[in-house]
Amino acid sequence: MAAIKDDTTRAFVAEAIQCHESGLYRSAIVMSWLAAVSVLHNEVMANYLAAFNAEAKRVDGKWKAAATTDDLGRMKEVDFLDRIVAIGIIGKNVKAQLASGLTLRNGCGHPNSLKVGANVVAAHIEMLLMNVFDKFST
Template identity: 30%
Template sequence: MPPLNDLRARAAAFEAEAHALFGQIESARSRVIQLDESYRKLGLLNLKQDELMRQALRCAEQGLYRAAHVMAWAAFMDFYEDLLASDGMVALRAARPGWTHVASMEELREYQAEFGLLELAQPLHLATKNETRALQSMLNKRNQCAHPSSFTPDLNSTLGYMSEVLHYLTLLAGKTPH
């Protein structure tokens, strides 16, 4: 009989191969697991953002697709807001001189809509014009999920949305506003 470690390794290899095969089937849970593996490679989120993204993945696994959109966007916005504040909000204040009454990112969240914060991506050299539009489109999709609407995402659109969130997190990683 093979040693226990060998059996564990074989079981893990079988599981990985099964997820790779079933991940090609549209309704398979394995597709969420593949997204989870992509997410694990990211490693750039703080603990709060990590927990928000894990909640999004759990929602997707359970078929709570609207909630998955909302949680993935919450993780993204927390990351983005941290990025905007990373220089003490100096670049943000230079780009929006009228926002001087706001002393912190927490206050800014209270007074400024997310769409307005996303508009800063291009002038602060965090994203191109097209990337900024894509982020605004993602916010619109999140709003459809967070508020009463006829939008009912399925597994495909949810996985696509979450993949897009991961893409933009990676795109913004390491950038600084200026």
């Protein structure tokens, strides 16, 4: 976790770990997803903002150019994933895994009867570690 430079992202990861260790599996899914999105938002801001805004505007003429990470949060996460694939930040296979993670996050983040266990959480976090944190956080 020391390799994660951004304080906000590090706090999300720490909370996700605490949730997992406490058996709060749905919360661990939600917090780890927030951490991954934070990393991806930071990557866009640092290295791809102009390309991202151009692609977002191309797809949606009403898009108001993002200038901050909070501005990026105005976009639905599924659309955000589509934009970052289009500009080459991630590939289609990584996007497919992240979209699956987003679906799991949505299932865990809203009232319903979904149950998840330690192994599902571990697999989710491992996928985020390998495809987001290790690639963009160091």
